[in-house]
Amino acid sequence: MKLIYEESLPKRRGVIPPKSGVTCETLVPANCRRGEKAPLPEVSELDAVRHYTNLSRLNYSVDTNFYPLGSCTMKYNPKVNEQISRLEGFTALHPYxxxxxxxxxxxxxxxxxxxxxxxxxxxxxxxxxxxxxxxAGANGEFTGVMLIAAYHKDHGDAKRRRMLIPDSAHGTNPASAMMAGFEITAIPSDGKGWVDLEALKAALGDDVAGLMLTAPNTVGLFDSNVGEICDLVHKAGGLMYYDGANLNAIMGHARPGDLGFDVVHLNMHKTFSTPHGGGGPGAGAVGVKENLVPYLPTPRVTKTADGKFEVGKADSTKSMGHIAPFFGNFCVMLKAYAYMLQLGAEGIREASGMAVLNANYLKARLQDTFKFPFQDQICMHECVCTSEWQLEKSGVNTLDIAKMLLDRGYHAPTVYFPLIVHEAIMIEPTETESKEVLDGFVESMKEIAKITETDPEACHRAPEKTPIGRLDEVAAAKNMILKA
Amino acid sequence: MSNYGFVPHGSEDLSEMLAAVGVSSVEELYSAIPEKLRISKLDLPAGISEYEVSKKLHALAKKNTSDLVCFMGGGFYDHFIPAAVDAIASRGEFTTCYTPYQPEVAQGTLQTMFEFQSGMCRLTGMEVSNASVYDGGSAVFEAAAMSFRVNGRRRFLVDGAMNPIYRNMLESYAANMNFEFVEVAPKDGKADKEAIAAQLDDTVSAVILQNPSFFGCVDDYTETAEAARKAGALSILICYPLSLAYLKTPGEMGIDIAVGDAQSLGLPLGFGGPYLGFMTTSKKLARKMPGRICGETHDKNGNRGFVLTLQAREQHIRREKATSNICSNQNLCAIMATIHLALMGKEGLYEAAEESAKNAAYALKKLTAIPGVKATFSSPSFNEFAIDLPKPASKVCEKLLKVGIAAGIPLGEFFPGMENALLVALTEKRTIEEIDALAAKLEAALKEED
Known part of the structure; x- marks a missing residue:
């Protein structure tokens, strides 16, 4: 499609902004004004509407396609949530x-x-x-590890500058801990995909600030040693961080607080369906135990005895300060709130149960066709397989399989992540998909596996039915055409 | 069929699926979690129907006063938003997709992202834009961290006339980065250019400025950018995107990194968010920039297409060596801003900016005609200005809120010593009648006994 700038014609107007009718001049002196008007689009309202509507149609989305993108929890996003987040009673409020x-x-x-x-x-x-x-999630992680840093500093324990992070963690974990001033020690996984306890014991010491655990981890497994891991780290004086990106797997069945964690972040745009918006806006709630409450960001909303709501600075002078100017992505939060109201205690628990069932069902039906590195374990909300069998036999890799799926109307699973699984294909179906959809996906995966044997060339050519063919990413990085 | 959770399975499906998995119950799927650590029920109310949810949220929305006549600004403004912005941006194809990791089925998101980057470059006069960061405040921090990556220096000269909340965020985010922020006291409501130039030396990583200042004052920082360059430092300018349709751009001033919040480009005030942090810079610094960047390329048939590019800077590849931990950003807000720029266009955005500034000129004249009220600063302003009242501004504001007017931001809440000062913002939405009513009610409030 043309760029909006290529559709522009001089003097064509879109929407006319309001005018108050004042006749005075602005107060801006000539040397503070821009030389020429900004070369923005010059299109009619219909031109713009048609342009962006047609662009939107080039996307796969949950509303249009099955979107089993692992670690991203692409569940259905209820429309009522969108509606209430647009009520003028919320959108018109000035944050000051x-x-x-x-x-x-x-x-x-x-x-x-x-x-x-x-x-x-x-x-x-x-x-x-x-x-x-x-x-967002990563911003929540950063907030969480900054709280851990503030806690140790306040307890005269500033030497605790090392953060332990299992190698199965999201890439944001080490990046967030780094921004919070920590040195990173990676903890390897054992043969079951769990944290290697011996390696963990060896890494512990009085310079350890804490450990960031993704649970279930990025291979979709729940580490049964979680209680022991928390004990070990706590005994060494560290705090436990729960990466809640995958909370959809356990909500209503287990709670990070009960498992022994001190701080948790959640991705509201995943678990609480706010939705993802093609890359945000998200919202990244952070929960803490009593020990970290004094360091929470300011401002805080409090409730008085007579049911009024007030905005106070955080509990003490120990607060870490502002992470957002006001209350984060408030209108995103509204959607999560509405979602929780509608599901209630039972619905939240059931959503998780069905998400886990759907993932295990896909795994059960695909395990003869694709290699599952941790086949003997029940997975949680997602399952991870690899294309190793196909790669060995016919040279078709995970990227090819992903592109073949696009041609069949499915968004691809997450690919080449987690890094600890070679040629990884990470599938997260979520609870809102029906058995028919899952069965259709299984049939397509099996069909693709067959084609890898009969016509591997076709796999390398895919996708062929999408709006555009496989794109040259190397050329993009080399040419650096980043604007029109 | 379930009553909850948007789960489609009937009981037949359920038994078939459990059998396929080889378990007898859903509970069994949780056996990896030690039983004593599991719970059987959350202590939350039962779920309610869509209608009841909607009713409850409507009632909560009604508890807010959403029809205040808004003269509040402070970085977030009540600008006009064409209906088509939300009508298009709310399409499921835009809202319910993930980050475009499969570009062949995400050209809608990617091309819009590319057009966003183009629009922000054209507006700021800069060469390269990323696809957004969270908000203006986190953008200022990201710019400081980027500057450190460029020159390895840890000292920053900070304009005391910058947004005080952003200033706090800068401290919060950088608390463990061993950065030093040296605040340079403002002069007549804006950055003190001489004082900054005098403090620029080879220890300074960057000078952080804001235009218009938090107090609404405008200036030209070409010389400051040049002085920074000579000292081997970078210049960072916090901007207000809508104003750039009218004001001298960071590009024209020779600024190295322009950042800010693009809420003014089609996003509602929304009680603080979601907003839209942006970052633009020069081509030579592009690889040091955090966040997602979209680039143009082609497929094997030579068709133009767009992909996320320069990803070697990002966390999912570089982990702890990444330029930032940012992952999800504010993509849908960037789509809204892109559509807004297209609808308003070259002339429309200029008119909205000019009209806002004209309204401010009128309001300043009108308000300073009230006995005892005078302009706090003599520096010229764009669409926002501070006035000194003969009484504490917080009390006066509280009175005006009761008559339906959000008169502005009492500056004493953020700047000790400025208890009588009120920061008033105008947009193209304010009418002569509304401005006249503000003046009349303010005058009346000042006459009242406390």
Whole structure:
């Protein structure tokens, strides 16, 4: 498709902004004005509407296609959530109203939703307090590890500068810990895909700040030694961080707080369906046990005895300060709140159970066709297989299989992640997909496996039915054409 | 069929699937979690129907006063948003997809991202834009961290007239990075260019400026950018994107990194978010920039297409050596801004900016005609200005809120010593009648006994 700039014609107008009718000139002196008007698009309203509507149609999405992207929890996003997040009673509120005298009285409903969302997430995670400030999962991770750093500093233990991170963790974990000033020690996985306990014991010491555990981990397995891992780290004086990107696997069945964790982050755009928006906006709630409450970001919403909601600075002068200017991606949070209301205690538990069942069902039906490195274990919300059998036999790799799936109307699973599985294909079906959809996907995967034997060339050519063919990523990085 | 959770399985499906897996119950699937660590029930209310959810949220929305006449700014403005922005951006094809890791089925997201980068470059006059960061405040931190990666220096000169919340965020984010922030006191409501130039030396990583300043004052920072360059430092300018349709751009000033929040480009105030952090820079610094970047390429048939590029900077590849931990950003907000720029266009955005500034000129004149009220600063402003009242501004604001006017931000809440100052912002949405009413109610409030 043409770029909007290629559709522009001089003097064509879109929407006309309002005019107040004042006649005075602006106060901006000539030397502070731009030389020429910004060369923005010049299209009609219909041109713009048609352009972006047609662009949208080039996307696969949950609303249009099965989207089993591992680790991303691409479940259905209820439309009522979109509707309520657009109510003028929320969207028209200026955020400074929360910080000026008399302001909070005008935003009681908004403050109540924040307070209630935090309370619900406390119960779901088994934590003492939750902040909704972080903008997304990685930002939540950063907030969480900064809280750990603040805790050690406040306890005169600033020498604890090492963060332990299993090699099965998301790439954001080491990147977030690095930004928080930690040195990273990677802990290897054992043959079962779990944390290697001996390696963990060897890594522990009085310079260890904590351990960041993704549970279930990125191979979709729940590490049964979780209690022992928490004990070991706690005994060594460290704190336990729960990467909750995969909370959909356990919510309503187990809680990070009960498992022994001190801090947890959640990806509201995954587990709580807010949705993902093609790369955000997300929301990254962070929950903490009592020991970390004093360090939470400011401001905090509190509830008075007579049921009013107030905005206070955090509990003490120990707060880590602002992570977001106000309350994070508030209108995203509204969707998560509505989602939790609709599901309730039973629905949250059932969503998780069905997500795990769907993943295991796919694994059961595919394990004769594809190699599953941890076949003997029940997986959680996702299953990881590899294309190793196909690669050995006919030279067709995971990327080829991913592209073959696109031609069959499926978004590809996550590929080449986790790094600890060679040629990984990580499949997360989520609870909202029906058995027919899963069966259709299985049939397509089996058909593709057959084609890898009969016509491997066709696999390398894929995709052929998508709006565009396989793209040259090397050329993009080399030519660096980053704007029009 | 389940009553909860949008789960489609009937009981027949359920038994077939459990049998295929080889377990007798869903509970059995959780056997990897030690039983004593599991729970049987959450202590939460039972689920409610879609209708009840909607009713409850409507009631909560009604508890807010959403019809205040808004003169509040401070970095976030009540600008006009064409209906088509949300109408298109809310399409499921845009909202319910993930980050475009499979570009062949994500050209809609990717091309829009490319157009966003193009729009931000055209607006800022810079060469390269990323696909967004979280918000303006985190963008300022990312710019500082980027500057450290460029020159290895840890000292930053910070304009005291920058957004005080962003200033706090900068400290929070960089708390363990061993950075030093040296605040340079503002002069007449904006950065003190002489004082900054005098402090620039070979220990300074970057100078961080804001235009218009938090107090709404505008200036030209060409010389400051040049002075920074001579000291081997970078210049970072916090901008207000809509104003750049009218004001001298960071590109024209020779700034190295322009950042800020693009809320003013089609995003509602939304009680703080989601907003849209942006970062633009020069081509030579592009590889040091954090966040996703979309680039043009082609498929095997020579058709133009778009992909995420320069990914070797990012966390999923470089892990702890990445330029940032950022992963999800504010993509859908960037799509909204892109559609907004197309709908408003070259003339429309200029008019909205100019009209906002004209309204501000009118309001300043009107408000300073009230006995005892005067402009706090003599520096020229764009669409926002501070006025000194004869009384504490917080109390006056509280009174005006009661009559339906959000008169502005009482500056004493953020700047001790400025208790009588009020920061007032105007947009193209404010009418003469609304401005006149603000002046009348303010005058009345000042006359009232406390």
């Amino acid at each position: 109203l929360s910080l000026v005298p008399g302001g909070p009285e005008n935003v009681q409903g908004a403050l109540e939703t924040i307070y209630e969302t935090e309370q619900k997430l406390c119960e779901i995670t088994g934590m003492k307090a939750v902040t909704m400030q972080p903008f």
